[in-house]
Amino acid sequence: MLDQRAQDPDAELLARFAEGDQAAARALTERLMPGVVRQAWRVLGDRDEAEDVAQEVMLKLWRQAGQWRTGEAKVTTWLYRVTQNLCIDRIRRRRPTADIDDVAEPSDGAPSVLERLAQTEQNRALARAIMALPDRQRDAIVLRHFEGLSNPEIGARLECSVEAVESLLARARRQLAKGLRCEGTEIGNG
Amino acid sequence: MDKGGKNDLDHLLASLARDERAARPEPGAALIARVLADAADVTAAGDRAATAEPMRPKWRLSWPSLAPLAWPGGAVATMALGLTLGIGIGYGYGDQAVAMTALDGVIAGERGALDDPLDGALWAEGPF
Numbered sequence: 001m002l003d004q005r006a007q008d009p010d011a012e013l014l015a016r017f018a019e020g021d022q023a024a025a026r027a028l029t030e031r032l033m034p035g036v037v038r039q040a041w042r043v044l045g046d047r048d049e050a051e052d053v054a055q056e057v058m059l060k061l062w063r064q065a066g067q068w069r070t071g072e073a074k075v076t077t078w079l080y081r082v083t084q085n086l087c088i089d090r091i092r093r094r095r096p097t098a099d100i101d102d103v104a105e106p107s108d109g110a111p112s113v114l115e116r117l118a119q120t121e122q123n124r125a126l127a128r129a130i131m132a133l134p135d136r137q138r139d140a141i142v143l144r145h146f147e148g149l150s151n152p153e154i155g156a157r158l159e160c161s162v163e164a165v166e167s168l169l170a171r172a173r174r175q176l177a178k179g180l181r182c183e184g185t186e187i188g189n190g
Numbered sequence: 191m192d193k194g195g196k197n198d199l200d201h202l203l204a205s206l207a208r209d210e211r212a213a214r215p216e217p218g219a220a221l222i223a224r225v226l227a228d229a230a231d232v233t234a235a236g237d238r239a240a241t242a243e244p245m246r247p248k249w250r251l252s253w254p255s256l257a258p259l260a261w262p263g264g265a266v267a268t269m270a271l272g273l274t275l276g277i278g279i280g281y282g283y284g285d286q287a288v289a290m291t292a293l294d295g296v297i298a299g300e301r302g303a304l305d306d307p308l309d310g311a312l313w314a315e316g317p318f
Contacts, residue, residue, distance in 0.1 A: 034216055066236070130206075145207050
């Protein structure tokens with residue numbers, strides 16, 4: 001149990017919180033909240049909604065703390081899943097008839113968060129290509145290039161092997177290159 | 191995709207990631223305060239639930255689970271208790287209390303004025 005907590009310092013903090021340690025709650029909040037807010041913002045495109053979701057996610061975590069089974073999953077993996085689910089619920093409430101597959105690509109053609117914040121036309125084209133990726137490939141690209149996670153860390157988050165992550169990234173890159181060519185943005189052969 | 195193409199794509203991804211980092215929201219102090227307040231509320235609710243559990247009065251006769259009776263010693267102890275109780279009532283052991291705790295099957299308490307022929311551990315505290 002001690003070794004497992006050492007491999008997941010968040011689990012160690014969560015166990016201390018479950019025993020009433022509010023300093024552990026603060027440490028967990030500072031460690032985990034930024035990632036949760038970013039993830040929710042990327043999906044929802046709205047800062048206020050992202051913050052609401054983040055607060056809801058952390059409340060669920062506090063309530064779960066006493067029952068957390070160390071070693072079964074990382075805290076960050078659980079947070080990622082719960083955040084994603086809550087974001088999807090919000091989007092469903094916005095557009096109740098929308099298909100869940102439309103989460104990444106709004107059916108009304110509105111630009112995604114990534115596209116809106118891109119500073120150049122080339123970046124906007126890349127943003128559109130990223131949003132057109134299948135969900136798992138997009139998740140892998142975002143976690144790798146926007147969150148800076150290693151392949152093992154991505155595997156833990158997506159609950160798949162490192163080999164699966166490498167395969168997702170390779171396929172995603174091929175799709176992105178193809179998508180950019182369709183947009184008229186050639187990847188140079190340098 | 192050749193190596194050059196891969197590098198160019200990584201370049202583009204790094205450039206878009208920089209744009210994203212410049213625009214991404216960070217949790218503000220108000221949000222962090224709300225989350226920590228939630229944590230404190232959850233802890234307080236847990237503490238209240240733990241301290242609100244009622245204490246079982248010692249004198250209450252609680253029906254034991256049948257498990258101890260399945261144990262031969264428990265059956266013997268139960269019969270002996272009944273016999274002693276009958277004797278005790280007959281000899282006016284009114285001040286003695288009898289109770290049997292359910293789960294541990296241990297009965298202890300004060301002896302009566304007379305030595306009782308059976309093990310005095312069969313008597314227990316509490317009003318009779």
